[in-house]
Amino acid sequence: MDIPVFILAGLLVHCVFLVSIFDIYFSSPLVHGMTPQQTSLPPPAKRLVLFVADGLRADSLYELDSNGTARAPYLRSVLENNGSWGISHTRVPTESRPGHVALIAGFYEDVSAVAKGWKENPVEFDSVFNESKYTWSWGSPDILPMFAKGATGDHVYTFCYAAESEDFGAEDAAKLDMWVFDHVKSFFNSSRNNQTLFSALNEEKVVLFLHLLGIDTNGHAHRPNSREYQENIKQVDEGVKEIASLIDNFYGNDGKTAFILTSDHGMTDWGSHGAGHPSETLTPLIVWGAGVNYPQKVTTQFFEDNFLKEWKLENLKRLDVNQADIAPLMASLIGVPFPLNSVGTLPLEYLNTSALFKAESMFTNAVQILEQFKVKMMSVKTMYILPDCVSYHFMLLEYFVCLQVSLCKTLINLALEGLSYYHTYDRLFLGLSIAVSFVGWTTYVILVIIKAHTNLTKTKSTVLFYGFASAGMIITFFLLIQTCPWTYYIYCLLPVPVWYAVVKEIPVIQDLATNVLSLHIGQSAGFLLVCILGIEILVFSFFYRSALTVGLLVFAGWPVITQLWIQAKTKALIWTLLCVLLAIFPLMPVVGREPNIPLVVALSTYVVGSTHNSLKIKQGLPVMNQIISWMTLALLLLSPTFLFERLFSILLSLMSTYLLLSTGYEALFPLALFGLMFVWINMEQEALQHYGLSLKPKLAVFNFTCTMDITQFRQLHLDDVRRSFFFVFFIVTAFFGTGNIASINSFDPASVYCFLTVFSPFMMGGLLLLKVAIPFVLVSCAFEAVQVTTQLSSKRYITCCISALHFFFLVKDYGSWLDIGTSISHYVLVMSLTIFMMVMNGLAQLLTTRRLGLPRRNKHHSM
Incomplete structure (x- = not known):
């Protein structure tokens, strides 16, 4: 098979493998066509007021301050005298959209929505708002529209402030909550002069939704233990008190209003959310008013978190719920049909009814x-x-x-x-089909490499084509009678051509088996053991980052094992020291770290320090700092293409950008990583003589633009397998060295403050991905240098194929959402890595071989 055709086939097969996991595990659980269900008895409440304090932690609301007084005195008096309280347990991801969907629609994050939208759920779903007679909502433009868009008819109304108001660098984000409270007051005051609105407000089955984003924004900007965060809680408490009093007075204290205060998610001590830390998943729930139980006195009660004594609430019965249970509770209180896709269970203990x-x-x-x-x-x-x-x-x-x-x-x-x-x-038979294809493709890739780079048999045997064609027809017929989706045909038929290609290479397989059997048993077993150990270290690194530390420490001894230290003692010593230095980073925390701006400033420009100081004193983001930060993204391709000069230029340019996106120790990581990559290039030059390659280009004068067909220089050697493994290991280290899945979910907005402070999920997410990609680019550029200077034809994606198959079998469909999501994320990550490295290879060639230059004007001399 020609190289371009082989690469194209590889991309297509890997795309099928990647997409298959979404059909198998990421298909939407939602169904449509159900009959709405509601209680025929009259409900206890005519209207419901829902307060959602975005980003409010349970302990931040319930615990007493240093003086022994409540941070939210009104809400404290409600749970002690008038209503019921407890903890609402959220699920991962602890983000605003899935949290609000669980609260209002009663189902948890639709995994098919993960890659399709941030502010709006891409699938139609029912909600308490949709089932209500009227719903009025005030708050963030990121949350409110998704419930109005999916509603049938014209009965869900939203009032949002401008998106620019969500500024992490603002003087005080509590103004967002004040905006909501002020507009609710104006709304009720204006209704007295608007008969249509007044009549609508006096209907039954009415919902009022107040989305309060100030606490979340202050938490991101100043941390939950800050004065701003805690003062914001007091302001929300006062606002809730005023709105509750206003509504009671508006309706003449008819006792037909139910109130609920809760949160979509909590927040970690370092101001992030998105993962599964208890500070993110434990949110408050206080319910009072019509149809709600009064406080229940108890003598003893036990919860594993042991918060009751700390909160001084051990004698008031705590009623915990799952977040999705709040939707049926709201529906029951005002007598509307339960949301059609709700999976919540009605918490009966909150009800004070017959x-x-x-x-x-x-x-x-x-x-x-x-x-x-x-x-x-x-x-x-x-x-x-x-x-x-x-x-x-x-x-x-x-x-x-x-x-x-x-x-x-x-x-x-x-x-x-x-x-x-x-x-x-259908998960079992789809999974088996993909697994069979996986094994077949990995086998075929190995055979292609062996054929191209060894002296083994190149001829192909004739096989029964009609046998494979018949198998394909049988599978197609089976799928037809089952009326399966068209994607199932791809997954189930893919093994046929893949294994047909493998079986055609039977002579190569036989020749390979003969050569392997002729090798020394100890040598063969040792090589196989090292390969398995290396792959397992890569797999374990996805779960335990410290596995990378073990691998790097083993790498540190590579010059000693291969006796390279004899001919290059200085380089070997530097290699060992840099491996040990880099091995420290996987042991550092990925989330929960406090910003260490002086450390970053010590390695960067004035921009990082002045930006954070300006935000600290609440003067916003300096415009000049923002301009400088964005300009650093355009300085990559201005240096000569000689190896040392170009790699050093790439390091400086990417390092500047990385530093502007750093808040702590991770600022040192690219420097240590690239130092090791630079030594690696030199060490590989020393290793060339081990198999007698005479052509050894001088690195000092080597130019990346020198084109050469490296596949024609030499055959494959065992050292090439080691080089490819080194590359894959360094790529994994580039990701897990300072982060993991949880650190991406728990994205700290402080990382992008040099570029922008106004909430923009796609722009912030893009900058985060850029920060994650920079170490990948550094490793890829270094490997490009290794590849062309050692005449290495890289087939590095074999290791990824084997690792991906390993992760395919580790995917879970049981346990917590976090367990399931993490297992799927690992598979998607390692599967994407195979495709990603092909992209990185092309990007590395662009960065190392291309140079931007200013056009020169021709001089015209006059006579």
Whole structure:
């Protein structure tokens, strides 16, 4: 197979492998076509007021300050005298969109939405707002529109401030909350002169939603333990008190208003959220008003977090819920249908109603979830030929509906299990198809490399083409009678051409087996053991970053093992020292670190320090600093293309950008990494003589623009396998050296303050990805130098293929969302790495071989 065709085939196959995981694990669990369910009995409340204090931690609200007084005295008095309280347990990712979807729609983050939107959910879903008679909402333009857009009819109204108001460098972000409170007051005052609005407000099934973003913004800018964050809590407390009083007075204290205060997510001590730290997943929940239980006195109660004594609330019953349970609670209080896709269970202990109303509400909750199960089951039943046990499963559920209401919780659990069963019904055979393709492709790649770079047999054997064609037809027929989606044809038919290509190389396989058997058993076993150990270190590094430390320490001894230290003692010593230095970084924390601006300033320009000082005294982002920061992104291709000069130029340019995006020790990482890469280039030059290669270019005068066909110089050598593994290991180190999946989820906005402070998720996310990519670029450019100076034809992606297959089998569909999401993220990351390294190779060639120059004007001499 020609090289371009082989590369194209490889890209297509890897794209299929990557996309398959989204069809297998990332398909939307939502179903449509259910019948709305609501309680027939009159509800206890006519209206509901929902306060969501964005980014409010449970402990920040409930704990007492240093003087023993409550930070939120009004809300403290409510939970002690008028209402019920507890903890709302959120799920990962602890971000605003999934948190609000869980609160208002009753289902957790739709994983199919991860790559499709930030501010809006890309799939249609029902919500309490949509089921209400009218909903009015005030707050952030990032949250409110997604619930109005998905609503049927014209009954969900939003009032948002400008997106530019969400400025992390603003003087005081509490103004965002003050804006909401002021506009709610103006809204009710104006309604007295607007008969249409006044009549609408006096309808039943009304929802008022106040989204309060100030606490979250102050937490990002100043940290949750700051004076600004804690003062903002007091201001929210006062605002909630005023709004509650205003609404009670507006309705003549009719006792038909229910109030809920909660949060979409918490925040870590260092001002980030997105991962699974308890400070992010434990959010407050206080409910009071119509239909809500009064405080319940208890003598003892036990929770694993042991917060009750610290909060001085050990004698008031704490009622914990899952975040999705709040949606059915709101629906029950005002008597609207439960959101169609809700998977929450109604927390009965919050209700102060008759036993009949509780029973009816619980039964409605059970039937609403059962409706989802029935629709999901029928959708699968129309696609596949199901066994008789499925019909029995359905009959069992129907039997539970006919039994007494006390079995509703059992019914809910059974229906949820059924939903999960049918959602993952086709996961097994799709996974097997991809795994078989994986093994086949990896085998084929190895055979192609062996054929191209050894003296083994190059001829191909004739195989029964019609046998593979028949297998493909049988698989196609099976998929046709099952009426499967078109993507299933790709996943299930892919093994046929892949294994056909493998079987055609039977002579090569036989020749390879003969050569392997002729080798010394100890040598073969040793090489195999080293390969397996190396791959396992890479795999373990995804779970335990300290594995990279072990690998780097082993690398430090490479010159001693190969006796390179004899001919290059100075270079070997520097290599060892830099390996040990770089090995320190994977042991450092990736989240939870406090900014260390002096350390960054010591290595960079005045811009970082002056930017953070300006933000600290609340003077905003200096315009000149912002201009300088953006200009540093355009200084890459101005140096000569000689190896040393170009690599040093790339380092300086990328290092400047990286420093502007740094807040702590990670500022040292690219310097240590590139120092090791520079020594690696020199060490590989010394290693060339080990297999007698006479051509050894002088690095001092080597020019990247010198074109040469490196595949024609020499055959593959075992040292090339080591070089490729070094490259893959350094690429993984480039990512996990200072970060991991949690550190990306827990993105700290302080990293981008030199570029912008106004909340812009896509721009901030882009800058974060740039920071993550810079170490990759440094390693890729170094490997480009190694590749062309050692005449190495790189086939480095084999290691990634094997690692990706390993991670494919480690993907979970059970446990917490964090466990499942992390396992999928690891697979996607290592799978993307294979494609990503091909892109990095092209980028490295661009950066090392291209040079920008100013056009010269021709001089005209007059006679």
